[in-house]
Amino acid sequence: xxxxxxxxxxxxxxxxxxHIRKNSDKRITLISSESKxxxxxxxxxxxxxxxxxxxxxxxxxxxxxKKNNIELKxxxxxxxxxxxxxxxxxxxxxxxxxxxxxASGSKPSKYGWKGQNLxxxxxxxxxxDLDKLxxxxxxxxxxxxxxxxxxxxxxxxxxxxxxxxxxPVTFLVRENSFWNGVLPKxxxxxxxxxxxxHHIDLRLGVNLREIKAAENGQLxxxxxxxxxxxxLCDVIGVAAGVTPNVNFLRGSGIEVxxxxxxxxxxxxxxxxxxxxGDCAEQRExxxxxxxxxxxxYTGRMMGETVAQSICGNKTKYxxxxxxxxxxxxxxxYQTYGWVWAExxxxxxxFYWEHKDGKKCIRINFDTETHQFIGINIFGIRMRHxxxxxxxxxxxxxxxxxxxxxxxxxxxxFYKKHEAEIVEKFNKENGTNIILKKxxxxxxxxxx
Amino acid sequence: MKAIKTSGLVIFLIGxxxxxxxxxxxxxxxxxxxxxxxxxxxxxxxxWFINGIQSKVVNKQFSSSFSLSKKIISTLEASNELYRDKxxxxxxxxxxxxHVSYELLKKSGTGWVIENKGLxxxxxxxxxxxxxxxxxxxxxxxxxxxxxxxxxxxxxxxxNKGWIGxxxxxxxxxxxxxxxxxxxxxxxxxxxxxxxxKSLSGNPASQWFVYGFLYCTVMTVMAVRMYIKYRxxxxxxxxxxxxxxxxxxxxxxxxxILVRFNQPYYDFKNAFPLDYDFFFEWHLxxxxxxxxxxxxxxxxxxxxxxxxxxxxxxxxxxxxxCSWVCGCGGLAETLGDPYRQLSDxxxxxxxVERWLIHGVLVFVLLMTFATLYTYFTGTASIIGIPTYExxxxxGFLIGSVFAGVIGxxxxxxxxxxxxxxxxxxxxxYMGLVQRFKSRFRITTNGGQCxxxxxxxxxxEQGIDVRAYAQKGENIVRASCVGCGVCVSVCPxxxxxxxxxxxxxRINPTEILRGNDVDLMELANQK
Numbered sequence: 001x002x003x004x005x006x007x008x009x010x011x012x013x014x015x016x017x018x019h020i021r022k023n024s025d026k027r028i029t030l031i032s033s034e035s036k037x038x039x040x041x042x043x044x045x046x047x048x049x050x051x052x053x054x055x056x057x058x059x060x061x062x063x064x065x066k067k068n069n070i071e072l073k074x075x076x077x078x079x080x081x082x083x084x085x086x087x088x089x090x091x092x093x094x095x096x097x098x099x100x101x102x103a104s105g106s107k108p109s110k111y112g113w114k115g116q117n118l119x120x121x122x123x124x125x126x127x128x129d130l131d132k133l134x135x136x137x138x139x140x141x142x143x144x145x146x147x148x149x150x151x152x153x154x155x156x157x158x159x160x161x162x163x164x165x166x167x168p169v170t171f172l173v174r175e176n177s178f179w180n181g182v183l184p185k186x187x188x189x190x191x192x193x194x195x196x197x198h199h200i201d202l203r204l205g206v207n208l209r210e211i212k213a214a215e216n217g218q219l220x221x222x223x224x225x226x227x228x229x230x231x232l233c234d235v236i237g238v239a240a241g242v243t244p245n246v247n248f249l250r251g252s253g254i255e256v257x258x259x260x261x262x263x264x265x266x267x268x269x270x271x272x273x274x275x276x277g278d279c280a281e282q283r284e285x286x287x288x289x290x291x292x293x294x295x296x297y298t299g300r301m302m303g304e305t306v307a308q309s310i311c312g313n314k315t316k317y318x319x320x321x322x323x324x325x326x327x328x329x330x331x332x333y334q335t336y337g338w339v340w341a342e343x344x345x346x347x348x349x350f351y352w353e354h355k356d357g358k359k360c361i362r363i364n365f366d367t368e369t370h371q372f373i374g375i376n377i378f379g380i381r382m383r384h385x386x387x388x389x390x391x392x393x394x395x396x397x398x399x400x401x402x403x404x405x406x407x408x409x410x411x412x413f414y415k416k417h418e419a420e421i422v423e424k425f426n427k428e429n430g431t432n433i434i435l436k437k438x439x440x441x442x443x444x445x446x447x
Numbered sequence: 448m449k450a451i452k453t454s455g456l457v458i459f460l461i462g463x464x465x466x467x468x469x470x471x472x473x474x475x476x477x478x479x480x481x482x483x484x485x486x487x488x489x490x491x492x493x494x495w496f497i498n499g500i501q502s503k504v505v506n507k508q509f510s511s512s513f514s515l516s517k518k519i520i521s522t523l524e525a526s527n528e529l530y531r532d533k534x535x536x537x538x539x540x541x542x543x544x545x546h547v548s549y550e551l552l553k554k555s556g557t558g559w560v561i562e563n564k565g566l567x568x569x570x571x572x573x574x575x576x577x578x579x580x581x582x583x584x585x586x587x588x589x590x591x592x593x594x595x596x597x598x599x600x601x602x603x604x605x606x607n608k609g610w611i612g613x614x615x616x617x618x619x620x621x622x623x624x625x626x627x628x629x630x631x632x633x634x635x636x637x638x639x640x641x642x643x644x645k646s647l648s649g650n651p652a653s654q655w656f657v658y659g660f661l662y663c664t665v666m667t668v669m670a671v672r673m674y675i676k677y678r679x680x681x682x683x684x685x686x687x688x689x690x691x692x693x694x695x696x697x698x699x700x701x702x703x704i705l706v707r708f709n710q711p712y713y714d715f716k717n718a719f720p721l722d723y724d725f726f727f728e729w730h731l732x733x734x735x736x737x738x739x740x741x742x743x744x745x746x747x748x749x750x751x752x753x754x755x756x757x758x759x760x761x762x763x764x765x766x767x768x769c770s771w772v773c774g775c776g777g778l779a780e781t782l783g784d785p786y787r788q789l790s791d792x793x794x795x796x797x798x799v800e801r802w803l804i805h806g807v808l809v810f811v812l813l814m815t816f817a818t819l820y821t822y823f824t825g826t827a828s829i830i831g832i833p834t835y836e837x838x839x840x841x842g843f844l845i846g847s848v849f850a851g852v853i854g855x856x857x858x859x860x861x862x863x864x865x866x867x868x869x870x871x872x873x874x875x876y877m878g879l880v881q882r883f884k885s886r887f888r889i890t891t892n893g894g895q896c897x898x899x900x901x902x903x904x905x906x907e908q909g910i911d912v913r914a915y916a917q918k919g920e921n922i923v924r925a926s927c928v929g930c931g932v933c934v935s936v937c938p939x940x941x942x943x944x945x946x947x948x949x950x951x952r953i954n955p956t957e958i959l960r961g962n963d964v965d966l967m968e969l970a971n972q973k
Contacts (some may be wrong), residue, residue, distance in 0.1 A: 011898070019957075022957070040897065040898040040899050040900060042897040042898065042899045043897075043898070043899035043900050043901070046597075046899065046900075046901060047601075049597070049598050049599075050597070050598055050599040050600050050601045050602040050603075051597040051600060051601070051901065051904070051936075052601060052788075052900060052901070052904050053601050056900045056903070056904045057899070057900055058900075059898045059900065059913055059914070059917060061793060061794060063794075164598040164599070165598075165599075197592060198591070198592070297894060297895075297961055300894075300959070301959075301961060301962040301963075304958050304959070304962055304966070304970075305962070305963070305966065308966065308970075313969075315963075315966060316963075317963075318962075318963035318965070318966070319961070319962060319963065320960075320961050320962055320963055320964055320967075321961070323893075323894070323895070323961055325895050325897075325939040325940065326939075327938040327939065329592075330592050330593065330594030330595075330679075332938065332939070332940050334895070334939075334940055381892070381940030381943070382940075383892060383893070384892050384893025384894060384895055384960055384961070385892075385893050385960060388893065388960055388961070392964065409890075409892055409940060409943050410943075411680060411681070411682045411931060411934050411935070411944065412681075412682050412931075412944060413681035413682050413684075413685050414681055414682075415681075440947045440948060441948070443947070444947050444948050444950065444951050
């Protein structure tokens, strides 16, 4: 029986394993050095915040793996030998495979800062990081100030985590507005304000010069490059993005650039070895996507795709329309299609913001054809299916706005804003769009 | 703010201490007149009992309810034993001993407690309410901006099965045991509510009045907590208001006021089979004897169960009852909200749940069938099983122990919906309708789930919501009471309670939305 080994039991590896099992009876081994059982990395923050226990982060019960005949192996792969089809583990054991899926994920990026390897300087990515945080920042007495370096999604989550235990947080962001490489100005500024509302000391447009240690070798402070200001702190959270976790592959013969190079079938340069998820780097760009996408959803989709190929239905990785979501403290964010930080040529943005400064939407559409290109939504929930259809069917912005009530996914009794949104659009564009009432028939017949 | 919170807690605990200590104080003296009234009302013919109480109890001073109760009960038991030996069945007292004792005690309190009902009301209920509100209200500021704030729930001893939780559990269990089985011990609690009870129904307070009043008070105070905690979520705000309204108006005030107008005590929203004694002989006779109003109640009760309940479940899911109307649900959603995360989410628990809840449903239907059989034929037993015993065991095991002692007493240990999930026969009935013929579902928003597990953790019914959401499937489960908290706690806006067309309600998927359209179609068609 063919043996499929999967390095990494994150969402990519686990999705691949599940789908291979659904479609075949091949032997499957899931390997991880982090945790024997799959857990949702996205939920680690909630464990620290006391919303959950670690056991709640596991999406499947322990019996699931046995029932589905998926072998779990805890161990750290030291080297991969494609010629022998063999994995060597750091503890001396080996594992033979017939096909290999590498889903080793990523690790927090560090940029060679002086002092970055001190033991109170760490990212928020692995289960072990959670343990460290619990050890070094259990409360505001032990950790009197934490500094977070890097203004992305993990950075703001880390800030939220620390604030849940009332630990003072200084948040160093290189850009001059939060996440403005992705978010347009208004959205980014809304989040800046919200961060400060949560009593987080947000420093925009600053870089880290060095991390200082005290005489006993323990972390003492950080120095800001621009001002030379020294900030005393007990913990530093490194959240300046992630890098593919591929160092163990260098020299194995598997082609590695920043990530593991794969073609559209997620195959590496060596036959029978695939790479998926955060660690994979596309040789050719897919649409406007980045070649490395460290996103939960794309990891899952690659897992779904590679399983098809492994089970004899060779399938190209063709992710559908881009979508993503996040939560910035209390403000939820969803996006469907493409909305860039700046309007591209031939693109027009329409922006609406609620007067409370906690909700907004931005629609990106083609200046000439008015074709809908994408939407950013803050503080309102909307249907994935609605926008996926709008993108697939190349609907116009007018059509999207006409049926915007169908898109709403907020809980019952929430205040609706569609009328206000449409009115603003009409005013700015001299159009006469009339909002249609929500229709269950339209919503559910698209299914 | 924190100082206010702490002082609130202290005041609350003082109130609780006064309330509890009332069990151990008081003076009692059974007068000749009280004694004779009770003997007459209870139709007691045992001369052993009458002579015994006459000589040992009447006109004597007792310094606690326990000592007086002990005398009464030992006399009663000795009397029953005597007549059983002599086979003089007519002289045996079949009433529950503690209920006979309660009747005597209720009218016999004297001294300080009786003379200071107002003061004691303030020291118990007053301090309790004041303290609890002082503890809760600062959360408006302490919780920060509106939004889901579950910080520290698993770090707190009270909400993570720590010693505070266990102690709270013990207290609640003790309370329910006293309430159901030892009403004579808590007669002091009834005294301090006499004035309120008299103003409503014209009668002095019974232990059930105490329970009802306390229930409403606790729900109201804890509803304030809900309003603050979920102030960003209109669904929770409106739902809490609804459930509070139905408890206070329908379960508490209207029945009391009906009594004042010499009508049967009746809770219009309490549907059979949750209301398991609806078809009991005494209840049917009571309604029939009460003329048009009673007849209306009888018809309403039957229509409620057979027509209104299933039709409403078809349109809105069982949530319309369980988390918008029901009293048990109301307590679970207010007092029980801090404990919702303690429910067991395992597949095994789900198995146990299905056997137990449907078992109770079968039990109640058989018991009711026997009851009606006996009612119409006059035969006291069916296939050799005495109807009375069926009723008795159902009432004791299910009505009291399961629904009360375990159902509420164990909130801090096994979660707040234990009764609703494992025991309630009405929930079982509605669950079947909801699962097989309803427009209600929890819609999953395409491929947006990140498997974080907040939804499953906070599901009070122990549904592994994530198991469906991460596959892009809607959640259609018999046990879902539609509390909407999974929707609230989801950090990615993945879930929504909806009533929509039945077609496509259950939507198993292989490949989630967001992936290649062809792949989705290929895999999902298989």
